[in-house]
Amino acid sequence: MNREIMTFDNVGLAYRRSLNPFSEKNWVLKDISFQLYRGEVLGVIGRNGAGKSTLLRLLAGIIAPNQGSISKERGIRSQLLTLNLGFIHKLSGFDNAIMSLVTQGKTIKEAHELVAGVIDFSGIGHLMDHSVSTYSAGERARLGFAIAMQATPDILLLDEMLGVGDKEFKVKSGKALKERVQSDQTAVLVSHSPTTIRKFCERVLWIEEGAVKALGPADTVLDEYEETAPTRGNSPSKTTTATAA
Structure with missing residues (x-):
């Protein structure tokens, strides 16, 4: 494994539903910890509302956490690509x-x-x-x-960007990303498609209800994620055996 270029240490992000500073906080992400390594493509998977897109915004430096810390190598630049692009x-x-x-x-x-x-x-x-x-x-x-x-x-952040466009562009963008990965591009890929994640990622971070459900080898995490498919509308009750890599 290459060296770490970014580290999340017990990161949490919350917001209040009202302007009252004493109102209860709603935690979007809770105690998120992982390392991103140079040259890897880390997959992020989870149901809608799990906190995946918020995680990418933290990785991009667009927002700051309420708790914990995010550290990265000096001079590292990241770019977030999402359907809600900042054009x-x-x-x-x-x-x-x-x-x-x-x-x-x-x-x-x-x-x-x-x-x-x-x-x-x-x-x-x-x-x-x-x-x-x-x-x-x-x-x-x-x-x-x-x-x-x-x-x-330095870090390419992709939020469902390989699943858009016509068939020709999907093939073209997938090929371009594969070439980047082989040339040591660091990337974080969010997708609802386990097939896409398996194709590009060696490690996967599974987020449920704002917390890390599993972090480990892609096949191990995705196998368990897919087993919960019938119950993913709610929080999966199955305890994962994947370990942090």
């Missing part, structure tokens, strides 16, 4: 691409040089001068994934 919708696809590349550490000159690659990979060159507000969810996903392929962040 400025009134701007064009071209302008959003430039802005995203610059925020990932590229110079203006470098960003302009890389846009050709974004256009080629996304396959939506005819839309690049149009406002992103006119894009479909699939077209925004194409643009976001294409930007990430050019931005080369």
Whole structure:
């Protein structure tokens, strides 16, 4: 296993349903602990509302935890790709691409040089001068994934991004991610598809009701996760045997 580049130590995130500072906190994530290693693709799985997308926002540094600590190597950059991408919708696809590349550490000159690659990979060159507000969810996903392929962040955070778009783009994005993984790209992949997780990940973090249900080898964790399928509408009652890796 390669060296650790990010560590979560008993991380928790909560919010209050009212502005009253004495109101009860609602914990979205509770006592989350794990390490992310350079060059690995860590899968994250769990039912809707388990806290997976919130975990990615913490990994991206978009929000900060209420308890515990998150440490990472100095200079590490991460990029979150989700269907709710942080595009400025009134701007064009071209302008959003430039802005995203610059925020990932590229110079203006470098960003302009890389846009050709974004256009080629996304396959939506005819839309690049149009406002992103006119894009479909699939077209925004194409643009976001294409930007990430050019931005080369240290940690690529993918929230269901390999399950969008037409069949051709799914194959193309999957192939691109596989090539990145083989070239030592570190990534965290959230997906409801055990098949997708098995394809790309060696380790899996299973989250239920904001807590770690299991962390370990992909096959071990996913086998147990799939066994709970009939009861996943509620919290699984089965006790996992997967151990932290």
